[in-house]
Amino acid sequence: MLLFTPGPTPVPQNVRNAMADETIHHRTPEFEAIFANSRKLLFKLFKTDEVIMLSSSGTGAMEAAVTNLTSEKLLSINAGKFGERFGKIAIAHNIKNVELKYEWNTPTSVEDVLEAIKKDSDIDAIAIQISESAGGLRHPVEQIAEAVKKVNPNIMIIADGITAVGVERIDVSNIDCLIAGSQKALMLPPGLAILGLSSAAIEKIGSGKGYYLNLASEIKSQKKNTTAYTAATTLIIGLEAILEQIEVNGLDALYDETALRAKATRTALSTIGLHIYPTSPAESMTTIDDEKASEIRNLLKTEYGVNVAGGQDHLKGKIFRINQMGLIPTYESIWVVNAVELCLDKLGVRAYSGLASQTYNKIFFGLK
Ligand SMILES: *Cc1c(COP(=O)(O)O)cnc(C)c1O
Numbered sequence: 116m117l118l119f120t121p122g123p124t125p126v127p128q129n130v131r132n133a134m135a136d137e138t139i140h141h142r143t144p145e146f147e148a149i150f151a152n153s154r155k156l157l158f159k160l161f162k163t164d165e166v167i168m169l170s171s172s173g174t175g176a177m178e179a180a181v182t183n184l185t186s187e188k189l190l191s192i193n194a195g196k197f198g199e200r201f202g203k204i205a206i207a208h209n210i211k212n213v214e215l216k217y218e219w220n221t222p223t224s225v226e227d228v229l230e231a232i233k234k235d236s237d238i239d240a241i242a243i244q245i246s247e248s249a250g251g252l253r254h255p256v257e258q259i260a261e262a263v264k265k266v267n268p269n270i271m272i273i274a275d276g277i278t279a280v281g282v283e284r285i286d287v288s289n290i291d292c293l294i295a296g297s298q299k300a301l302m303l304p305p306g307l308a309i310l311g312l313s314s315a316a317i318e319k320i321g322s323g324k325g326y327y328l329n330l331a332s333e334i335k336s337q338k339k340n341t342t343a344y345t346a347a348t349t350l351i352i353g354l355e356a357i358l359e360q361i362e363v364n365g366l367d368a369l370y371d372e373t374a375l376r377a378k379a380t381r382t383a384l385s386t387i388g389l390h391i392y393p394t395s396p397a398e399s400m401t402t403i404d405d406e407k408a409s410e411i412r413n414l415l416k417t418e419y420g421v422n423v424a425g426g427q428d429h430l431k432g433k434i435f436r437i438n439q440m441g442l443i444p445t446y447e448s449i450w451v452v453n454a455v456e457l458c459l460d461k462l463g464v465r466a467y468s469g470l471a472s473q474t475y476n477k478i479f480f481g482l483k
Contacts, residue, residue: 116416116420116421116422117420117421117422117447117450117451118422118438119421119422119423119437119438119447119451120422120423120424120436120438121248121251121278121299121399121400121424121436121437121438121439121440122248122277122278122296122298122299122438122440123298123299123304123305124298124299124300124302124438124440124441125302125441126302126303126304126353127302127357127360127442129356129360130302130303130353130356130357130360131353133352133353133355133356134304134349134350134352134353134356136352138348138349139348141341141342141345141346141348142341146346146348146351147340147341149351149352149355150337150340150341150342150346150351151340152355153168153351153354153355153358154166154168154337154340156354156355156358156359156362157309157311157354157358159366160280160281160295160358160366161280161287161293161295161309161311162287162311163287163290163293163311163312163313164312164313164314164317165311165312165313165314165316165317165334165338166309166310166311166312166337167309167310167312167330167333167334167337168307168308168309168333168337168342168346168347168351168354169307169308169309169310169328169333170306170307170342170344170345170346170347170350171306171307171308171328172296172298172305172306172308173275173277173294173295173296173298173299173308174200174204174308175308175328176294176295176296176308176309176310177197177200177201177204177242177273177275177294178204178208178328179310179325179328179329179330180242180273180292180294180310181201181204181205181208181210181240181242181273182204182208182210182324182325182328183319183320183323183324183325183328183329183330183331184240184271184273184291184292184316184319184320185205185210185239185240185271186239186240186319187211187237187238187239188210188211188212188213188235188237188238188239188240189201189202189205189210189211189212189213189238189240189241189242190212190213190214190215190228190231190232190235190238190240190241190242191205191212191213191214191215191241191242191243192214192215192217192223192228192241192242192243192244192254193214193215193216193217194216194217194218194219194221194222194223194244194247194249194250194252194254195219195244195247195248195249195250195252196248196249196427196428197244197247197248197249197275197277198242198243198244198247198249201242201243201273201275202214211237213231213235213238215227215228215231219247219249219250219252219392219393219429219430220250220252220392220393220394220404221252221393221394222247222252222253222254222255222393222394222395223243223254223255223259224255225255225258225259225262228241228259228262228263229262229263229266232263232266232267232270233266238270239269239270239271240270240271240272240273241259241263241270241271241272241273242273242275243256243259243272243273243274243275244256244274244275244277244278244279245274245275245276245278245279245285245397246276246277246278246279246282246397246398246399246400247397248277248278248299248397248399248400248436249426249427249428249430250392250393250402250426250430250434251392251393251396251397251399251400251401251402251436252393252394252395252396252397252402253393253395253396253397253398254395255395256272256274256285256290257285257286257288257289257290259272260272260274260288260289260290261288261289263289264289268315271291271292271315271316271319272289272290272291272292273291273292273294274290274292274293274294275294276293276294276295277294277295277296277299278299278300278397278399278400278440279300279397279398279399280293280294280295280300280301280309280311281295281299281300281301281361281369281440281441282300282370282373282397282398282399282439282440283370283373283374283398283399284370287311287313290311290313291312291313291315291316291319292310292311292312292313292316293310293311294308294309294310294311295308295309295310295311296308296309297309297350297353297354299399299440300399300440300441301354301357301441302357302440302441302442303350303353303354303357304350304353306347306350307347307350307351307354310330312330312334317334320334327344329343360442361442369442373398373439373440374398375478375479376439376443376445376448376479377396377398377399377401377439378478379448379452379474379475379478379479380401380437380439380448380451380452380475381396381401382474382475382478383452383470383471383472383474383475383478384401384403384452384455384471386470386471386474387455387456387459387465387470387471388459388464388465389403389405389455390403390404390405391403392404392434398439399438399439399440400424400436400437400438400439400440401436401437401439402434402435402436402437403434403435403436403437404430404433404434405433405434405435406433407462407464408425408426408432408433408434408435409425409432409435410458410462411435411455411458411459411462412425412435414457414458414461414462415435415451415454415455415458418454418457418458418461419450419454419457419458420454421450421451421454423435423436423437423438423451424436424438437451445479448475448479449472449475449476449479450472452471452472452474452475453469453471453472453475455471456468456469456470456471456472
């Protein structure tokens with residue numbers, strides 16, 4: 116079965132092999148060397164002033180960012196399940212929260228965010244997804260961050276890049292906290308979250324908030340290539356392996372190939388009459404809304420060996436989402452669009468002609 120969900124993504128064989136070695140103790144020079152190298156490679160990926168690894172799923176990093184970087188009031192952008200989660204985290208911690216809410220196919224805008232911060236001078240942090248995985252949309256985070264900093268440079272910009280870091284180039288000049296998770300673009304098992312921090316964020320964190328998710332304790336330890344509590348040694352060994360593998364062709368090659376794969380998938384599926392759900396699609400996934408979404412998804416699994424994701428909440432049974440993150444063999448992606456076309460034939464929607472895979476090939480391989 117091909118795993119084509121936008122997280123978890125498949126873990127490459129060499130990474131699984133690296134993680135299969137004997138357990139090593141985390142307070143040893145041997146592990147510190149692995150930690151140091153992973154950290155070095157993370158700095159290349161994040162381009163931020165500091166990087167911190169946490170033993171938690173992505174949500175742990177979202178919680179750490181909100182609690183450590185908001186003192187007064189959080190503005191959260193809710194255009195899907197993950198944006199909604201930022202607000203829920205604030206509420207759980209008795210942090211004041213205002214929300215800008217959108218339908219799951221609609222990104223926020225610079226104007227809306229500026230209006231919100233001008234209306235409420237208590238807002239000292241903004242939390243937003245770069246790629247909102249609920250509907251597969253891209254928010255204009257870099258433009259928002261730049262505009263916000265011009266109005267008030269003290270407002271912290273928290274960017275959830277869980278389906279964006281390792282997917283596309285992100286301009287971090289005005290971002291204070293950039294979040295990634297292991298099981299999406301980083302092709303690792305779940306359980307490791309990473310935060311990239313600006314110097315301004317480190318200053319605001321000060322002595323930190325909370326206990327396990329206190330970022331000040333982690334910054335202090337991780338600068339010395341160790342962690343405040345037991346490190347997720349196996350996952351960090353895997354992280355070193357995957358980042359080394361990405362290094363072979365380089366990040367630019369990964370970003371370019373992902374963008375091309377995204378374009379080829381979107382175009383191939385549009386050509387056979389399917390509709391792209393978000394008005395500003397992210398590079399991480401293609402989301403199709405269709406009244407036969409759950410039938411297509413079931414057939415993909417039972418007839419053609421492809422596992423794609425469905426929708427959550429009000430989008431359950433209404434959309435399906437195809438992953439584009441990570442190092443994906445091109446023949447797999449071509450099979451996926453071809454399998455979708457086969458489903459449409461089986462459902463009596465459209466006679467099969469091979470147009471989806473042909474379109475994909477033409478775009479991906481640059482044929483005339
Ligand atoms: C998956 C995801 C998360 C949540 O991560 P968990 O690892 O499930 O805690 C947060 N934000 C985005 C955009 C995601 O795709």
